[in-house]
Amino acid sequence: MEFHLIVPMKYVPDIEKVKFDTKTGRIDRSSAPGETNPFDLNALETAVQIKEKLGGTITVISMGPPQAEFCLRDALSRGADRAILLSDVKFAGADTLATSYTLACAIKKIGYFDLIICGEKTVDGDTGQVGPELAEHLGIPHVAYVSELREVSKDKIFVVCDMEDAYYLVEVRLPALITVTKDINTPRLPSLKAKLRARKAEIEIWSAEDLSGIGDVSRFGISGSPTSVYKVAFPEIGKKGCKILKGESAVEEIIGVLEKEGFL
Amino acid sequence: MRKHSDVVVFAEYHEDHFHPITFELLSKGREIADLLKTKLIGVLIGYNVKDKASELFHYGAQKVVVFDDKRLALFDVILYKHLLVNFLKKEKPELVLMGATRLGRSLAPRVAAALNTGLTADCIDIQVDAKGDIIQVRPAFTGNIIAYIKTRTRPVMATVRYRVFKAKKLNRYGKGEIVVKSVRLPENTGIKVLRKERAKRIRISDAEVIVACGRGLKRREDIEMIEELARLLGGIVGASRPLVDEGWISRDHQVGFSGNVVRPRLYIACGISGSPQHLAGMRNSKIIIAINIDPSAPIFKVADYGIVGDLYEIIPKLIEEIKRRRKTCG
Numbered sequence A: 001m002e003f004h005l006i007v008p009m010k011y012v013p014d015i016e017k018v019k020f021d022t023k024t025g026r027i028d029r030s031s032a033p034g035e036t037n038p039f040d041l042n043a044l045e046t047a048v049q050i051k052e053k054l055g056g057t058i059t060v061i062s063m064g065p066p067q068a069e070f071c072l073r074d075a076l077s078r079g080a081d082r083a084i085l086l087s088d089v090k091f092a093g094a095d096t097l098a099t100s101y102t103l104a105c106a107i108k109k110i111g112y113f114d115l116i117i118c119g120e121k122t123v124d125g126d127t128g129q130v131g132p133e134l135a136e137h138l139g140i141p142h143v144a145y146v147s148e149l150r151e152v153s154k155d156k157i158f159v160v161c162d163m164e165d166a167y168y169l170v171e172v173r174l175p176a177l178i179t180v181t182k183d184i185n186t187p188r189l190p191s192l193k194a195k196l197r198a199r200k201a202e203i204e205i206w207s208a209e210d211l212s213g214i215g216d217v218s219r220f221g222i223s224g225s226p227t228s229v230y231k232v233a234f235p236e237i238g239k240k241g242c243k244i245l246k247g248e249s250a251v252e253e254i255i256g257v258l259e260k261e262g263f264l
Numbered sequence B: 001m002r003k004h005s006d007v008v009v010f011a012e013y014h015e016d017h018f019h020p021i022t023f024e025l026l027s028k029g030r031e032i033a034d035l036l037k038t039k040l041i042g043v044l045i046g047y048n049v050k051d052k053a054s055e056l057f058h059y060g061a062q063k064v065v066v067f068d069d070k071r072l073a074l075f076d077v078i079l080y081k082h083l084l085v086n087f088l089k090k091e092k093p094e095l096v097l098m099g100a101t102r103l104g105r106s107l108a109p110r111v112a113a114a115l116n117t118g119l120t121a122d123c124i125d126i127q128v129d130a131k132g133d134i135i136q137v138r139p140a141f142t143g144n145i146i147a148y149i150k151t152r153t154r155p156v157m158a159t160v161r162y163r164v165f166k167a168k169k170l171n172r173y174g175k176g177e178i179v180v181k182s183v184r185l186p187e188n189t190g191i192k193v194l195r196k197e198r199a200k201r202i203r204i205s206d207a208e209v210i211v212a213c214g215r216g217l218k219r220r221e222d223i224e225m226i227e228e229l230a231r232l233l234g235g236i237v238g239a240s241r242p243l244v245d246e247g248w249i250s251r252d253h254q255v256g257f258s259g260n261v262v263r264p265r266l267y268i269a270c271g272i273s274g275s276p277q278h279l280a281g282m283r284n285s286k287i288i289i290a291i292n293i294d295p296s297a298p299i300f301k302v303a304d305y306g307i308v309g310d311l312y313e314i315i316p317k318l319i320e321e322i323k324r325r326r327k328t329c330g
Ligand SMILES: Cc1cc2nc3c(=O)[nH]c(=O)nc-3n(C[C@H](O)[C@H](O)[C@H](O)COP(=O)(O)OP(=O)(O)OC[C@H]3O[C@@H](n4cnc5c(N)ncnc54)[C@H](O)[C@@H]3O)c2cc1C
Pocket: A038, A039, A123, B213, B214, B215, B216, B217, B239, B240, B241, B242, B254, B255, B256, B257, B258, B259, B260, B270, B271, B272, B273, B274, B275, B276, B277, B278, B281, B291, B292, B293, B294, B297, B309, B310, B311, B312
C-alpha cells in the first residue's frame, strides 16, 4: 500500500491579537482572526518532505469550529491531499483526553496509516499532550520533541529528539506517531497556483454521528473531558511597577541594585 | 475495593542522576499528602537505581517503589508507561505528580490516556481547597492567562514546571520502605533509543543569572559583549527567537514559548521587545532588568528595573564599571 501520512492540525486564535475579558475571564475568540497552530505547519512540512522522498499521500485532520476549514485549505495548498474537519457541537469543550480520543476515532475510521505527525504543542492549549495521548489510544509507539528526521523508509524511521540534557537518536517502527519542534524545518509558503486549487478543493466534514460506530460518543466533547477550567486569572502585567532609569545615573543605579542583591 | 488515596511522585532518574525536579515534586507532594492525611510514595524506574531510592526519603517519601532493569537504562516511553500504568492501576492513588520536563511531558500523557484520566500540563501550583479538592494552576494561551483546573477522574495527574517549588530536606523523614518490584517487560516496543547524539553544552533552565539579547543587537559579533557581561555576573547568555532563527546562537540559548522556560534570580533583557512568546519563558524570573531604547516596549511591563537607552552605550559602561570594582576590591 502507498505510504500514508496523517497530520492533525489545530485552528487557534492569533495569540498576539486575541482579547481576554479580564473581568469574566472569557476568551473572546472572535476578537482575532484564527490561524493554523504554527508548530503544525512544521509537522505538515515534515510530512511533505517525506512524501517527496517516498511518495504516498497526506491527510490533514482538524477538530474545531467550521472556521477551522481555513487551516485545512491552507494545508491543502501546502501539499496535503485530503482534508477532514471534525466539527460538531458534541465535540466542543474537549480537553486533551477527549480531543485525542476523538482524533483517534477519526483516524480509525480513515483506516490505514504509516506515520502521524503532530506539532510539539498548541499556542492556546499549550499542553503537548494530544500527540502522545493519541498514540496511546491507537496503541502505537511515539517519540516527542523530534528536532531532526534522519532517515525514513516504509517500515521504520530514525529521528533525533531534543530532550532536557541531550539529543538522542531513536529508531521507531511504523506505524508510529512523532511530535516535532520548530527546529525540524522552515515551512515553505504555498504557491499562488496551489492556493487557487485549494480554494476549490473538497473538505470532508465529519460529525459525532459519523464516528458513533467506531467510538463511545460519551467520550467526546465536554462529557468526555475529565478536566475543567473553573476559574481564569491574568498574570499581573504592569502591576510590578517597573522603576524606569534614564540618563547618566542609570548605570550607577543598576550597579547598586546588582550589589545589593549580591550579584557583584 | 480500595479507595483512591496516596500521592505518587514519579522520580525522574536519567543518565546517572535524579533530575532536580524530583525533589521539588516530593516536597510539594509531601505538603499535599499531609493536607489529605495520606502517604507519599515515590516511583523510581531505571537501571542500577536500587541504592539510589533512599535519597527520596529525605524529601518526605515514606515508601519508594523501584523498577530496576537493564532495558530501563535509557528512556523508552513504552516500557516506562507499561510499568507505571500497571503500578497505578493497583495502587490507586489520589494524585500523581511528574515533572514538566520533556521526558515527563512525553510519558505522562500516555499514562493518563491509558488510565483514561485527566492530566494537567505544566502546573505552576497545586492546591487543596476547603472541600479537599485538588486544584491545578497553569498558564495557557502562551502565558496570557492562568487557568485553575479541577479533575473529576482519579488519579488526578499533573506535570509540574521546574523550579516553581522548593526542594526541602526534612529531618522528620529520612527512612522508609523500599519495595523492589520484579520487572516483566514487553518484548518489542517499537522504539530503540540508539545513542546520545550530543549532550547540550548549557542548561539554561538551571541558570541563576541570564543576560539575554534580542533583535536590538545589530551584528552577530556583538553577542561577545553580552557574553562578557554574563561571564562577569557568573551567568549565561540567553536569546530571543529571531537570533536563533538567524543562526547567530544555538537553540539551547533560546528563551520563550518555543525555547526554554527559565527562572533565574536575575534576568537582564537587552534589546528585547517583550513579545508574549518571550515573556512566557522568563516572566517569573526573580529580578528582571530591561535595557531598551523604546520606552513603550512591553518588556518594561514585567521588569523591575528598566533602562531606557541604547544597549551599545549601556552595556559597555556596565562591563567597565563591574571590572573597575573588581580591580579595586581584588
Ligand atoms: C509560535 C511562536 C513561538 C515563538 N516562540 C518564541 C520564543 O520562544 N522566544 C522568543 O523570544 N520569541 C518567540 N517567538 C517570536 C516572538 O513573537 C517575537 O517575534 C520575538 O520574541 C521578538 O524578538 P525580539 O524582542 O528580539 O525582537 P523585536 O521584537 O524586534 O525587538 C527588538 C527590540 O530591541 C529594541 N532595540 C533596538 N535597538 C536597540 C538598541 N540599540 N538598544 C536597546 N534596544 C534596542 C527595540 O526597541 C525593540 O524593542 C515566537 C513566535 C511564534 C509565532
